[in-house]
Amino acid sequence: MAGKKDTKKKKVLFVGDTHAEFAFMNYALKELKPDVAIVVGDFGYWRKSDFEESGTEPGYFFDSLVNDQTKVYFCDGNHENHKLLRELVAEHGSDKPIRIRKRLYYMPRGSTLKLNGKRYLFVGGALSIDKEFREPGKTWFPEELLTEPEVKAIMKTVDLDKIDVMVTHTVPSVGIDDVCKACQLQRDWLLGTVSEDNLQLLFERLPRVRDWYFGHWHQTAEFTVPRSRVNFHMLNMTPYEGCLRGKGYSKKRLARVEKEYMERLEAEAAAAEAEAEAVPEEALGSETPEAAEVPAEKPEAAGGL
């Protein structure tokens, strides 16, 4: 007989695109204490050094490990260092979580995870609409797109009949009209749907899937499509309204965490403004101060889907 199983349901938190700004996720993890957090791509895996366990940059990823209970899994979005991610896959394979650091795992395209008796399939990738403003090999990688050979390989290696939940960065093309509606976009404005069309090949081969989580579009929506029992959950980017979903949490609770965080940010901004106004004019000197040097932006902070 097998050993006694832990039957307690795990609390699972889904988090929208973080874009390497982890302060909100840290806050949400501390407030909600999930067992597992799943980021739906555009996590912001740009540099290995940002995730080293000895990291000391305030507010950076290591802070989220304070609760010491949440395991974080992310699929790749378009805004990641795909060269580094490919190196990880070459070393460890693409079928299971790849450990980045304590309690942080990359989920390659075609990797699966079992949670609460349900089997999750992760398939990242999407198009950067701002790629012309990015530097190939540094802040943009052609590997961002989900290709047909990748999907065919997933079909060969993964038993799709057993998948219950999908986690992707973008949506299969069957959902594009709903996404465009939520984002107030016209379909012919899109610069291409290669990844969406290839996800569609999977969508048509997943009889058990009822929940499909994705991000990328920086808006939130819940929708279904005709002749399908899949519930699509589109997550906004963090820290904005609709960037969290969860198993084991009420919608109200999640919305409260999102709102409280934004209120906290607003209060901090107001306090900083009040402090700046309180400085007597003479203390500023007579000459116009030179503009502070703008620090180099992290590539992911440049915006764009």
Ligand SMILES: [Fe+2]
């Ligand atoms: Fe994205």
